[in-house]
Amino acid sequence: MAATRDGYGEALLALADNPKVVVLEADLGKSTKSLHFRKAHPERTVSCGIGEQNMLLVGAGLASSGYIPFASTFAIFTERAFEQMRNGIARPNLPVHLCGSHGGTHTGTDGSSAQSIEDLAIYRTLPNVVVMHPCDDVSTKELTMQLPGLGKPSYMRTARNKTPVLYEGKESQIKIGKGITLIEGNDVAIIACGVLVHEAMEAAKALQSEGISATVVDMHTIKPLDTELLDSLSQKCGAIVTAEDHSIIGGLGGAVAEHIVTKHPVPMEKIGVHDRFGESAGSEEMLEMMGLKSHHISDAVKKVIARKA
Amino acid sequence: MTGMSISELEEMARKCRIEICKMTHRAQAGHPGGSLSEIDILCALYGHRLRARSDDPDWDDRDRFILSKGHASPGMYAVLAEMGFISHADLESYRVKGGVCQGHVDMKWCPGVDFSAGSLGMGLSYGMGCSIAANIDGSKRNAYVMVGDGEIQEGSIWEAAMAAAHHELGNLKLFIDCNGIQNDDFCEAQMRMFDIPAKWNAFGWAVKVIDGHNMSEIVSAIDWMDTVTDKPAVVIGMTVKGKGVSFMENNPAFHGAAPSDEQLAIALSELGVNA
Numbered sequence A: 001m002a003a004t005r006d007g008y009g010e011a012l013l014a015l016a017d018n019p020k021v022v023v024l025e026a027d028l029g030k031s032t033k034s035l036h037f038r039k040a041h042p043e044r045t046v047s048c049g050i051g052e053q054n055m056l057l058v059g060a061g062l063a064s065s066g067y068i069p070f071a072s073t074f075a076i077f078t079e080r081a082f083e084q085m086r087n088g089i090a091r092p093n094l095p096v097h098l099c100g101s102h103g104g105t106h107t108g109t110d111g112s113s114a115q116s117i118e119d120l121a122i123y124r125t126l127p128n129v130v131v132m133h134p135c136d137d138v139s140t141k142e143l144t145m146q147l148p149g150l151g152k153p154s155y156m157r158t159a160r161n162k163t164p165v166l167y168e169g170k171e172s173q174i175k176i177g178k179g180i181t182l183i184e185g186n187d188v189a190i191i192a193c194g195v196l197v198h199e200a201m202e203a204a205k206a207l208q209s210e211g212i213s214a215t216v217v218d219m220h221t222i223k224p225l226d227t228e229l230l231d232s233l234s235q236k237c238g239a240i241v242t243a244e245d246h247s248i249i250g251g252l253g254g255a256v257a258e259h260i261v262t263k264h265p266v267p268m269e270k271i272g273v274h275d276r277f278g279e280s281a282g283s284e285e286m287l288e289m290m291g292l293k294s295h296h297i298s299d300a301v302k303k304v305i306a307r308k309a
Numbered sequence B: 001m002t003g004m005s006i007s008e009l010e011e012m013a014r015k016c017r018i019e020i021c022k023m024t025h026r027a028q029a030g031h032p033g034g035s036l037s038e039i040d041i042l043c044a045l046y047g048h049r050l051r052a053r054s055d056d057p058d059w060d061d062r063d064r065f066i067l068s069k070g071h072a073s074p075g076m077y078a079v080l081a082e083m084g085f086i087s088h089a090d091l092e093s094y095r096v097k098g099g100v101c102q103g104h105v106d107m108k109w110c111p112g113v114d115f116s117a118g119s120l121g122m123g124l125s126y127g128m129g130c131s132i133a134a135n136i137d138g139s140k141r142n143a144y145v146m147v148g149d150g151e152i153q154e155g156s157i158w159e160a161a162m163a164a165a166h167h168e169l170g171n172l173k174l175f176i177d178c179n180g181i182q183n184d185d186f187c188e189a190q191m192r193m194f195d196i197p198a199k200w201n202a203f204g205w206a207v208k209v210i211d212g213h214n215m216s217e218i219v220s221a222i223d224w225m226d227t228v229t230d231k232p233a234v235v236i237g238m239t240v241k242g243k244g245v246s247f248m249e250n251n252p253a254f255h256g257a258a259p260s261d262e263q264l265a266i267a268l269s270e271l272g273v274n275a
């Protein structure tokens, strides 16, 4: 078990060999894990105090001067600087890499103010911005390592709490924009991101014993969406369930639905937060309360299969 | 206005400090440091001045209190329990599923909470809205806001500071809990703010700097705020983060970390709890 935010911290440290990489903090480096870079390279770390709006545009200025800025804070507090991200970063297509940690309701007892359930949706609407939400520390590290080569801005959500490690030794499978098929099956495709990838795998195993064969995809990149993979899955499985620790409005589920209705429409169900705010509870309690556990996914699978023609 | 004496207020603050330690210990999470630094000011405000009714927390004409540094919720919950807005048993619900004491103060969950906080830099603007509403209503009620010293790094604080002075909001009263520490480190390392009183002065506020742990000084400062009627007033409380618990005092590690079993025992004995 490891936290995706730790993968982010490790990647920054590994990227430090590139002298153009700079790190920006807004008084949450201990939490987002940029602190390791700060300790090793204080001369390339910019403390912006508790000032997220300023941080993002400082990043834009650095990027326009040839630097590769990595800025992080909690997912929820990146949202305060949304317009800065839109007009100051996305519009001029400046490669500022924003990481929002502690995303989703899984973040737990801090309560609703800290549980961002809309970050993927809002950043997905911005032209030029790549949006990612990896499920383990290895893929988080690998995706972060690929960002300097991207040449455009990005937003990555990481999570606070530990989750199982899936990709140890399998780093070569991980590419920005390419979904990863973790389990192959024919009856339904479960497309998940972040913490819910693990719930989706549990659901697939449970469904197996009931004679239902499910594909599970880790869709770590929400934008650009791996539409090729989606098209082949909707044809092969004929039914889709999406799963994310995010609002059912506009996130992974929204992105998948928007695409499949234009290509190969198939029945679809969305697992996510149903248009409500969270509250204080443990991370597992939150997943249960919000309807995001593996048994909820299994139920959605049965529902969607019943709808197949 | 409950008119508690200085020694009664000091005793109330001691009891609240005990609850802060117990709450964060029970939850094994939360923010003891900034709760312990704010608590003397909070007790003085509630026990000496705030016009609010524990048996009618939604009373329209109450003074508002906005804990903008909403992570320091254990301090506020302890005070609300002392004042009878919630029960002492409710304190056990801090960070527990379904509990009135959510991780960050939340007006939808807890009686007596006037603002749902958790994102820094929002409370002063909200307080300004409450002040303008009181003026339009022709009411004498005040809006009191508490922010942290790290929190005033947020740009929106200065938007509100400028606007409140422009609108001559004599019914807007601010406390700054100047404990010198924010999340990652000392403010001095994260973002130097230079002359904080001079900044508020330059923005057009009436400014007073006090020892934020000296109960008589706090009470006089709250009375002084009532004499300022033509502009917003700020009391800058010089405080110690973690005040009252030796190993938490001035220690950035206890911004957002709970005491262990052994640490709780030490803390309680330092706060005068007999084992």
Ligand SMILES: Cc1ncc(C[n+]2csc(CCOP(=O)(O)OP(=O)(O)O)c2C)c(N)n1
Pocket (backbone or CB within 6 Å): A026, A027, A028, A050, A077, A080, B031, B033, B034, B035, B037, B069, B071, B072, B118, B119, B120, B121, B147, B148, B149, B150, B151, B152, B177, B179, B181, B182, B183, B241, B255
């Ligand atoms: C907009 C925003 N950015 C970041 C945070 C995360 N955060 C919570 S507390 C804190 C430090 C606050 O320091 P200060 O205002 O001095 O509070 P105190 O020392 O009184 O606890 C930070 C950065 C937040 N809650 N809101």
Ligand SMILES: [Mg+2]
Pocket (backbone or CB within 6 Å): B034, B148, B149, B150, B177, B178, B179, B180, B181, B182
């Ligand atoms: Mg402080």
